[in-house]
Amino acid sequence: MTTMKHQLVPQPMLERAARRFKLLGEPTRLLLLNQLHVHGEMTVQELVEATGQQQANVSKHLGLMAREGLVQRRQDGLYAIYSIADPTLSALCMLVCGQLQQQPLS
Amino acid sequence: MTTMKHQLVPQPMLERAARRFKLLGEPTRLLLLNQLHVHGEMTVQELVEATGQQQANVSKHLGLMAREGLVQRRQDGLYAIYSIADPTLSALCMLVCGQLQQQPLS
DNA sequence: TTCACATTCAACCGATCCGTTATATTCCAT
DNA sequence: ATGGAATATAACGGATCGGTTGAATGTGAA
Numbered sequence: 001m002t003t004m005k006h007q008l009v010p011q012p013m014l015e016r017a018a019r020r021f022k023l024l025g026e027p028t029r030l031l032l033l034n035q036l037h038v039h040g041e042m043t044v045q046e047l048v049e050a051t052g053q054q055q056a057n058v059s060k061h062l063g064l065m066a067r068e069g070l071v072q073r074r075q076d077g078l079y080a081i082y083s084i085a086d087p088t089l090s091a092l093c094m095l096v097c098g099q100l101q102q103q104p105l106s
Numbered sequence: 107m108t109t110m111k112h113q114l115v116p117q118p119m120l121e122r123a124a125r126r127f128k129l130l131g132e133p134t135r136l137l138l139l140n141q142l143h144v145h146g147e148m149t150v151q152e153l154v155e156a157t158g159q160q161q162a163n164v165s166k167h168l169g170l171m172a173r174e175g176l177v178q179r180r181q182d183g184l185y186a187i188y189s190i191a192d193p194t195l196s197a198l199c200m201l202v203c204g205q206l207q208q209q210p211l212s
Numbered sequence: 213t214t215c216a217c218a219t220t221c222a223a224c225c226g227a228t229c230c231g232t233t234a235t236a237t238t239c240c241a242t
Numbered sequence: 243a244t245g246g247a248a249t250a251t252a253a254c255g256g257a258t259c260g261g262t263t264g265a266a267t268g269t270g271a272a
Contacts, residue, residue, distance in 0.1 A: 008143045008199045014133050016212070017202050022131025027124045028230080030115055037114045044249060057231055059250055068212045078239050078248050088205045092198060093114045096123050099194045106122070106174045132260080150219060163261055165220060184218050184269050214272085221266070229258075236251065242244085 023068055024092070028053060029061050036071065036084045043079045129174055130198070134159060135167050142177060142190045149185045 009017045023029065028051070035050045036042055044062065048055050062082050065071045072085040115123045129135065134157070141156045142148055150168065154161045168188050171177045178191040 005144045008140045008196060009136055009203055013203055013206060014136055014140075016206050017199065018131050018133045018136055019212075020131075020202050020206060021127050021136075025124050025126075025128025025131045026230080027120050030120055030124050030127075034114045034120075038111045054232065055249075056233080056251085059248095060230085063250075069209045075239095080249060086205055088201045090114060092201055093123065095194045095198055095201075096126050097115060097119055099192055100119060100122050100126060103175045106125075134260080160262065161219075162221085162263080165218095166260085169220075181269095186219060216271085217269085219266105219268080222264090224263085225261090227258105227260085230256090231254105232256105233254085234252085236249100238247100238249075240245105240247085242246100 019068065020070075023065060023070055026061075028057070029065060032058065032061055032065075033071070033084065033089065036082060037090065041074075041081050041083045043081055045079075047082070125174065126176075129171060129176060132167075134163070135171060138164065138167055138171075139177070139190065139195065142188060143196065147180075147187050147189045149187055151185075153188070 024033075031051050031053075032047055035047055039046070039050075042050070044055065044059055047053075047062070048058050051058065062071060062073070062080075066073045066082070066085075070084070070086050070089070071082050074081045074083070130139075137157050137159075138153055141153055145152070145156075148156070150161065150165055153159075153168070154164050157164065168177060168179070168186075172179045172188070172191075176190070176192050176195070177188050180187045180189070
């Protein structure tokens with residue numbers, strides 16, 4: 001019986017996986033995702049008010065995350081309405097937070 | 107019955123969670139973790155040979171990940187032996203890779 | 213002690229990235 | 243068509259980061 005351990009991330013996906021992780025590695029983006037997760041759908045303005053960030057900055061982060069498929073964008077008249085597109089996001093954050101809690105502070 | 111959605115990442119943990127995600131957001135570090143996951147324990151030299159990276163670079167990345175509790179370091183005579191310290195890492199990568207596969211290429 | 217080897221540390225460079233400011237675009241109401 | 247509001251885009255400055263190079267530290271053998 002072979003006990004070969006499978007790879008963590010198969011080579012062809014290394015780049016993409018890193019991009020996805022890096023996308024989550026920004027406090028501001030995590031803040032935006034937090035709001036979207038709690039409220040479901042939000043306009044850019046609502047996210048601006050909820051996070052205290054500048055409109056251009058919020059727009060830029062949302063654009064980035066949308067292009068990477070992490071959030072999705074829907075147009076309603078004058079407004080752009082964003083929501084989370086990655087159904088695994090919640091599980092990811094729970095794993096990370098759980099692990100961080102039972103770990104001597106870094 | 108209240109249907110309040112819990113936060114993705116509680117405020118006090120935002121910074122740390124982002125740091126953890128960012129740590130995983132580098133192809134080279136993912137490569138190192140890949141090797142550690144497959145082989146269990148490895149010296150710096152073995153990781154250098156396995157990844158083709160410069161020794162100083164490997165050492166720097168390992169030091170970073172060790173300080174953040176992602177890998178652990180054990181000294182054996184002349185050698186520094188590293189291994190993965192985060193038991194959730196495998197699940198994290200499986201989630202991300204699985205999600206990336208069923209997603210129109212970004 | 214002296215030497216060789218494994219690893220870490222420090223300094224540097226180029227690239228990337230975040231946040232801001234200012235300008236463009238798009239859509240609706242009048 | 244004109245004006246105003248929501249959003250996106252472009253350009254910029256400062257900070258961070260990854261990789262390299264060279265020196266320093268530490269460990270074991272002779």
